[in-house]
Amino acid sequence: MLALVMLTGLVCVALGSVPIPLDKTASILWDGVLGRDLTGNTQAVIILTVRLPRVISVFLVGAALSLCGAAMQGLLRNPLADGATLGVSSGASLGAMLAILMGIQLPMLPLAGTAVLSVIFAFLSLLLVLFLAFALDRSLATNTIILIGVILTMFMGSLMSLLISFSGPRLRSLTFWTLGSLSGAGYAEALFLLLALVVCGLVLLAHARELDAFAMGEENARAIGVSVRRVKLTVMAAVSVLIGVCVSIGGSIGFVGLVIPHISRLIMGPAHKRLLITSLLLGGVFLMLCDLAARTLLSPVELPLGVVTSLIGAVFFMFILANTRRRAA
Amino acid sequence: MLRVEGVSVSYRDFEAVHDISFEVSGGQWLMLAGPNGAGKSTLLKAIAKVLRYQGKVYLDGMDTARLxxxxxxxRMGVLHQHHTLGYPYTVEQLVGLGRYAHQSFLSHADPDGRRMVDEALALCGLSGLRRQNVLTLSGGELQRAFLAQVFAQGTRLLLLDEPASHLDLAYQRLIFDTVRDWLQTPGRAVMSVVHDLQLARRYGTHALFMKQGRSVAFGARDSVFTRKNLQAVWDMKVGDWFIWLNEPWLMDKKG
Structure with a gap:
């Protein structure tokens, strides 16, 4: 699996509007790792300053979104659930959009303004979902949470449309951003994503057994000794931080968190210890390939990444759904 | 082993369970019976800490509110009536999760785990189905798998919420016989909500009759299953009803 990640990464770095042979790409990357002087080498500049940080960021966003999807699907016992179903993604999008519109930035930390507001809004959406779910149904039943998540997503969508319609000259950048893109991602973005993925990813991996317990029913999870409320809150918090950071950097990129965990489950089975790791790696590979398609299909025009994932993901998901129905019948 | 003192459960302004007290000791199988809406399952859920309650519940002398x-x-295994499964785990994975409480957070070391899971599978007659996808099991097999999960938990007390009410006769008997076998080991006890009075009488050692959230009778089985109590709780002559149900219809016909 790691070899697949490395190979896909290498291909994605090599290909683009200016294709560079694989062996040449590998040697430039190796020279870059060893810190050799590559000044004056145009191909090295393209690879090391443009493509590599972007491919790394794309891998990390894909891995994070897919990991979040797998975790939410276990927690909510629903294969169609992911961070987006909870309303966390749309909350994060709204926060990021507000930060862009109001020009909120933190001194010394250019990325942090959007990310902080994005994570805060992701958290607030989460708290709102939990508060409403708790008010309606004290047990925080999963169906209630999903329903409220859907309502919240629609509400946030309306607010975002409202913001876009009032945004005037910034409209184009906002629209492109809501479609999802990592075209401007550099090493700073990659490092930020890596930090978030390591911290939240470890939290989620540490709860693999609890997610198995949730996947077999919440009442049963409590009966075997799982602290249902604490685990729910921890997993949801980790998911919302990850999604908040991803959305603040790459915008809305849909379907990764739905399709990849599904495929991973078919390959590895439902046990979360393996499922989470497989989803993480496959999610990264999938998004790297989608980004490659976005960059090269209509070159020199670049497609928004979110559009590519939705196009591939929707068709693929319909296929999965039809297949599942056929098997059930 | 289990002592319940003055437990009440309220939903907003409706009191579903009112001031119930009883005790279950080793070797006993307490049957909780009563008409629909009597508060039996609510009481069981309160003891399992699924619902909030007033009063005290002691498990092995310890206040469960502090546990x-x-x-x-x-210390206590709970088998619920219905199960919701969404993913194709194997029977063995499902039963293995019963060991969750015995494993530490990061190192999942559990020296007794393998043996307990194997024993639980064998006791429930599932050894041959251990690799089977749980989504393909029949209702009876699935209930046995969850029963095996509870056994794997290694507790001395079981709480069963109508464990066989949606199962056919053969599986009802299988589930109740399996629990009775489990109870043979000294120091173990069972408390179960049961709708079927015949099963309650056949397998129970003690009984608690409830009506409208209140305790009507509690004690050893024969002291509770009296004509007077049955009539008071079900507002009908239960004995006559069973005689009518059990008229010798099978014996009438040959073959």
Missing amino acids: KTKEMAR
């Missing part, structure tokens, strides 16, 4: 969820799970 952590894992500690509770090491």
Whole structure:
């Protein structure tokens, strides 16, 4: 699996509007790792300053979104659930959009303004979902949470449309951003994503057994000794931080968190210890390939990444759904 | 082993369970019976800490309000009536999760785990189905798998919420016989909500009759299953009803 990640990464770095042979790409990357002087080498500049940080960021966003999807699907016992179903993604999008519109930035930390507001809004959406779910149904039943998540997503969508319609000259950048893109991602973005993925990813991996317990029913999870409320809150918090950071950097990129965990489950089975790791790696590979398609299909025009994932993901998901129905019948 | 003192459960302004007290000791199988809406399952859920309650519940002399969820799970197993499964786990994975409370957070070391899971599978007659996808099991097999999960928990007390009410006759008997076999080991006890009075009488050693959230009778089985109590709780002559149900219809016909 790691070899697949490395190979896909290498291909994605090599290909683009200016294709560079694989062996040449590998040697430039190796020279870059060893810190050799590559000044004056145009191909090295393209690879090391443009493509590599972007491919790394794309891998990390894909891995994070897919990991979040797998975790939410276990927690909510629903294969169609992911961070987006909870309303966390749309909350994060709204926060990021507000930060862009109001020009909120933190001194010394250019990325942090959007990310902080994005994570805060992701958290607030989460708290709102939990508060409403708790008010309606004290047990925080999963169906209630999903329903409220859907309502919240629609509400946030309306607010975002409202913001876009009032945004005037910034409209184009906002629209492109809501479609999802990592075209401007550099090493700073990659490092930020890596930090978030390591911290939240470890939290989620540490709860693999609890997610198995949730996947077999919440009442049963409590009966075997799982602290249902604490685990729910921890997993949801980790998911919302990850999604908040991803959305603040790459915008809305849909379907990764739905399709990849599904495929991973078919390959590895439902046990979360393996499922989470497989989803993480496959999610990264999938998004790297989608980004490659976005960059090269209509070159020199670049497609928004979110559009590519939705196009591939929707068709693929319909296929999965039809297949599942056929098997059930 | 289990002592319940003055437990009440309220939903807003409706009191579903009112001031119930009883005790279950080793070797006993307490049957909780009563008409629909009597508060039996609510009481069981309160004892399992699924619902909030007033009053005190002591498990092995300890107030359960102070016990952590894992500690509770090491002392008391709970089998719910319905199960919701979404993913194709194997029977063995499902039963293995019963060991959750015995494993530490990061190192999942559990020296007794393998043996307990194997024993639980064997006791429930599932050894041959251990690799089977749980989504393909029949209702009876699935209930046995969850029963095996509870057994794997290694507790001395079981709480069963109508464990066989949606199963056919053969599986009802299988589930109740399996629990009775489990109870043979000294120091173990069972409390179950049961709708079927015949099963309650056949397998129970003690009984608690409830009506409209209140306790009507509690004690050894024969002292509770009296004509007077049955009539008071079900507002009908239960004995006559059973005689009518059990008229010798099978014996009438040959073959």
